[in-house]
Amino acid sequence: MVSSRMIEAAVGMFLCVGVAAIFVLTLQASSMNRVPSKEIYTVRARFENVGSLRVGAPVAVAGVTIGRVTDITLDKKMFEGVVSMTLGKDFGELPKDSNASVLTRGLLGEQYIGITPGGLEEPLRDGDEIQLTQPAVVLEDLIGKFLYNAGTSQDHQQ
Amino acid sequence: MHEPAVQLDGVSFSRGTRKIFANIDMRIATGKITAVMGPSGTGKTTLLRLIGGQLLPRQGTVRVFGQQVSTLRHAELYQLRKRMGMLFQSSALLTDLDVFENVAFPLRAHTKLTERLIRDIVLMKLEIVGLRGARRLRVEELSGGMARRVALARAIVLDPEMVLYDEPFVGLDPISMGAIVRALKTINEVLRITSVIVTHDVVEVVSIADEVFLLADGRIEGHGAPHALYDDSSPWVKQFMHGLADGPVPFHYPAPSLMNDFLEV
């Protein structure tokens, strides 16, 4: 028979390992980590189409992640997707006329927000809205356009 | 005259369609050793369960220490049970605890005594059954007789007013039997505990019981002092007390006559 002290120790270890496992899952396997920096600011952008963008998706400049999408809502008047994102202050100040687009990582990858910096002196501040945006590219539309173009070009040849 | 420890009035009980008791009246005297005897399957264990409130009668009332068992609420019933101990035929020791902890179990569950005091009480009770030296043995290491003695120590550890014994002599070798009888007598005489023994062992009962009830087919067939029952007029009582093979309970299971059976082929 195992002594009761041993049992208690084993149970204690079991609880620790179990909680550690949940912790590892949270840290290693979830997008909750990687807060880009301690000091953050929030900006918004409107998109005609957000595609399959999800909360927690990265926001990147030149491929470098500088923030995360925190919220996606619908503007009920304009019927546009409003995406809120938090950006790290230590990645410098983005010009106010920067351009945000919903991009896809690879052909089958997840969608993220890519920001192309503009040329103005005035920076984006907390609560600002990015004016220039490009909607997500919907694969079906793309294929549709391609087929349409292919069809018309064939007509020209005839 | 004391109030009886247990009083059954018009108790009927059946299991499914099988009638086990039909309108039984019984008084079990305080401070005495009362034996309830009968052939196997006459519901002797059921009687103990009725007294302990684990089963409720279909009709009639069971009173223990003056309280009607069937009307008690859960908590009241548990309070009542603390005043009685029960020795199970299978001993029913808790297999994950050793001898000492088994005996200490009711104390730990119901009292807030110090470890020192618990130790003293447990050793005292183990001394009565002669197993003080076996306190650190595990339950699997005990022989049947020892296990029953440990269970007896456990049954009296809370100093109950009454102990119920379910077949305490069954399946014991003569030495273990002697040990149990001795412990049982000590408990009754020294501690003045009311004892109810359910058994079919005539010889042992006659040597210790003050009063005997004979049960058969759901009725009380005879009752009185053990020696008086030897000379009882009822042929059934005579057959049971003397262990006769033939009598009101025939030796042969009902069958067509021997001649017919052989001629049938």
Place this chain on the structure above:
Amino acid sequence: MIFWKYNLMQQFMDLFAALGRAVLFLFHALLLMGAALLRPRLVIKQIYSIGVMSLLIIILSGGFVGAVLAFQGYETMVDFGATDALGIMVALALLRELGPVVGALLFAGRAGSALSAEIGLMRATEQLSAMEMMAVDPMARVIAPRLLGGMLAMPLLAAIFNVVGIYGGYLIGVEVLGVDRGSFWSQIQHGVEWGKDIGNSLIKSFIFGVVVTWIAVYNGYTAEPSPEGVGRATTLTVVLSSVIVLALDFVLTAIMFGG
């Protein structure tokens, strides 16, 4: 014909009555759970025999399940050039389904059967009856701590299963099959959501823990007091809890991921 109908009705009534008894049993045990917390020693002992004793089988199985997932996922994905997504595939399959479900099935086989056998044996040897006569409620003393132990142990076991499984998938996918290490992890980091995936995984395994432990202790408690009765109760526990876990998983998945 009328007799047949009557018989069927009777059987349905019996079935409902059995279900009702089991539900009342669970409520009774849940009510006594607070009292069980006051006796932490009993609960600790149960977490030991339910949780710690299941640890080895959970870790071994988790590792193998993760490794097999990586193998099979790789085989399929390599044709599409999508092996970068192997990490997220392994992680989501484990978190959403395999961790809670396979964990619960193993739990039923290891801990559930042991619980049924243990309590059934206590019934057969009159230990439960003896407790009642000693004015100790077996529901509070025996059942409630075990139920609590199972409820606590199952989510932790499933979480351990998940982590070991992901590392098993990593070992095969990255070290053996040569998937890019960075994309394996970054896909997991980008793809797994806390609430939807990890949270639901914990909720699922908690529910499975309650259900399996409930079935196990109920079958043990109501076992026929004989060696055959205990054997039947043990078998019934494993069969019943496996089927119910799988059926319940379907319902939970539809609720959690269907909408």
